[in-house]
Amino acid sequence: MISAVALTLIGVLFVHSAAAYWGEIRYAESAPFAVKQLIYIAVSITVAYMMMRSPVLSTEKFWTLFYVVTIVLLAAVLIPGIGAVRNGSQSWIALGPLSLQPAEFVKVALIGKLAMSMKKKSGRKVWDWRHFALILLPFTLIMMQPDLGSAVIMIVSAFIVLFVAGYPLSFFSILGVTGVGAFTALILAAPYRLDRIKSYIDPWSDPLGKGFQGIQSLFAIAPGGLLGHGFGNSRQKYLYLPEPQNDFIFSIIAEETGFLGATAVILLFVCLLIAAFGIAIRTVGWNSCLVVAGMTSIIIFQTFLNIGVVSGLLPVTGVTLPFISYGGSSMLTTWLAVGAILHFSRKQKIE
Numbered sequence: 376m377i378s379a380v381a382l383t384l385i386g387v388l389f390v391h392s393a394a395a396y397w398g399e400i401r402y403a404e405s406a407p408f409a410v411k412q413l414i415y416i417a418v419s420i421t422v423a424y425m426m427m428r429s430p431v432l433s434t435e436k437f438w439t440l441f442y443v444v445t446i447v448l449l450a451a452v453l454i455p456g457i458g459a460v461r462n463g464s465q466s467w468i469a470l471g472p473l474s475l476q477p478a479e480f481v482k483v484a485l486i487g488k489l490a491m492s493m494k495k496k497s498g499r500k501v502w503d504w505r506h507f508a509l510i511l512l513p514f515t516l517i518m519m520q521p522d523l524g525s526a527v528i529m530i531v532s533a534f535i536v537l538f539v540a541g542y543p544l545s546f547f548s549i550l551g552v553t554g555v556g557a558f559t560a561l562i563l564a565a566p567y568r569l570d571r572i573k574s575y576i577d578p579w580s581d582p583l584g585k586g587f588q589g590i591q592s593l594f595a596i597a598p599g600g601l602l603g604h605g606f607g608n609s610r611q612k613y614l615y616l617p618e619p620q621n622d623f624i625f626s627i628i629a630e631e632t633g634f635l636g637a638t639a640v641i642l643l644f645v646c647l648l649i650a651a652f653g654i655a656i657r658t659v660g661w662n663s664c665l666v667v668a669g670m671t672s673i674i675i676f677q678t679f680l681n682i683g684v685v686s687g688l689l690p691v692t693g694v695t696l697p698f699i700s701y702g703g704s705s706m707l708t709t710w711l712a713v714g715a716i717l718h719f720s721r722k723q724k725i726e
Contacts (some may be wrong), residue, residue, distance in 0.1 A: 378647035379698060379713050383420075383706075384638060386624075386699035387412055392607050393627040394620035394701065408620055408701055415703040422707065423714030432718045433663070438487035442509070445484040448477035449516040452668045458520075464693075466520045474616040476704035478525040482511045482673050487531055490665035493540050506537065506627045523561065524694040528680065532672040539668045575690035588623065591616045592685045595626035595635075603633030622693055625685045640699075644678050645673075663719045669714035 387409060394408035401407075413626040431437040452458040452468055459467040459474060470476045489509055510533045517526045538547065564570055570585045578586030595611035604610070609630045612619045619627050629637040650669035655664045674697045683689035695705040 376713075376717065378650065379640070379710075380646070382640070383416055385628075385643075386696075386701075387416065388606070389624055389628050389631075389699065390620045390701045392609065392631065392712050393612050393624055395607070396613050397618065397620065407521075409702075412701055412706070415706045417478045418703075419710035423710040423717070424712065426714030427717040427721055429477035429718070432487075433435045435488075435491040435662075438484065438491045442481075442488040445477055445481040446513060446516070448475070449481055449513060452477055452515070453519055454584060458628060464520050464522050466522050466525075473703065478517050478520065478522050478529075479704040479708040480711070481517070481524065482529045482532065483670065483715070485509060485513055486536060486673060487666055487715065489533055490540075490669050491662050493536075493662060493665055513555050518561070522693070524680065527692070528673060528677050528694065531676050532669055535672040536665050536669040540665055551577040556604035565721040567725060571690045571692075575687075578687075588617060588685075588691055589687055592623050592626040595619075595623075595630040595685055596686060599617055599630045599633040599637070601633050601635060603631045603636055606631050622681065622695055623685050624699065625682055625696050625701050628699075640681070644675065648675050651716050654716060662718075667716050667719050670715050673712050701716045 390412045391409035394719060398407050410465060426432055434705055457468060458465040459469045461467055463643065466476055466478055468477065489506060492503075492506065492509070494503075501669060510530065514530060517529070533615065534547070534550070537578050574581060574585035578589045580586065582590055591611055595609065598604070598610075609619070609627050611630060612627055616626060617624050625637070625640070626660055628640060634638075648671060650675075651667060655667035655671065658664050658667055677697055680692060680694050681700075684692055684694070695702055697705070697709040
């Protein structure tokens with residue numbers, strides 16, 4: 376809880392800093408992004424608190440209903456007139472001045488449903504083809520948008536649940552080979568994904584096009600040095616790094632606080648990982664353990680993916696940094712995962 380709150384507060388500060396110039400251009404003031412983020416945080420923490428206190432989280436019926444609702448929303452996104460296209464992906468549902476990204480919520484719903492559907496029999500786990508149907512349905516709908524980043528996070532988190540549940544290593548070996556082939560096919564099927572791989576290998580081949588974001592991110596991180604330029608003194612936020620308050624906010628943190636500040640943020644995520652898996656180990660009930668492990672995997676793997684992208688270790692993929700990036704859907708999803716983790720932690724202490 377301490378790590379989650381600390382990361383969220385850091386996010387508010389750097390959303391304000393990173394989006395200050397964007398706010399002045401779009402709204403003639405520097406506050407709107409930070410103000411909206413505070414509203415998102417208030418709603419998200421309230422929902423997380425309700426989840427933590429609610430006994431229905433321990434029932435499979437709740438996660439089944441949540442899963443079905445998110446699947447319906449994913450399908451609705453693909454309907455012309457309902458789904459909104461942004462940055463080449465039809466991933467949003469416009470709700471007046473607000474927007475909803477169902478792919479974010481289905482990650483939490485799938486993990487909860489998958490974990491709760493696992494059964495034990497005579498001390499052994501029962502493996503069921505329906506587990507793969509649960510994963511494949513949302514994966515297919517997300518890829519139709521398309522949103523490769525959300526799909527990868529969801530798949531990896533789901534497979535971690537299967538691994539903890541006791542699926543054999545031979546299964547994951549076969550799945551790994553199959554997955555590499557499928558992933559290669561997905562890249563070759565969409566020219567823009569292949570362009571991202573090319574720009575990752577050599578961003579300077581198209582510095583003003585496909586390689587622009589990656590290069591500008593490195594231009595933010597590298598000059599930060601040990602201590603950075605100081606809070607609010609980023610140079611890349613002045614329209615060099617596109618929408619720095621979103622996917623590339625870690626670049627601004629590294630630029631303004633340097634190596635030490637960026638390391639402190641990473642260590643907070645490490646503390647969250649250790650504490651959450653400690654809860655998973657101590658929690659009462661096998662299904663509860665799987666839910667906590669899966670929710671933790673969503674947060675940590677998405678963090679790894681985001682920081683890998685902004686630091687040039689991975690190809691550019693549109694994923695947010697949990698707790699920190701600007702956005703309501705991302706913030707609410709992250710705190711939903713935290714609420715589920717805290718629910719089972721609280722349940723373990725009560726029992």
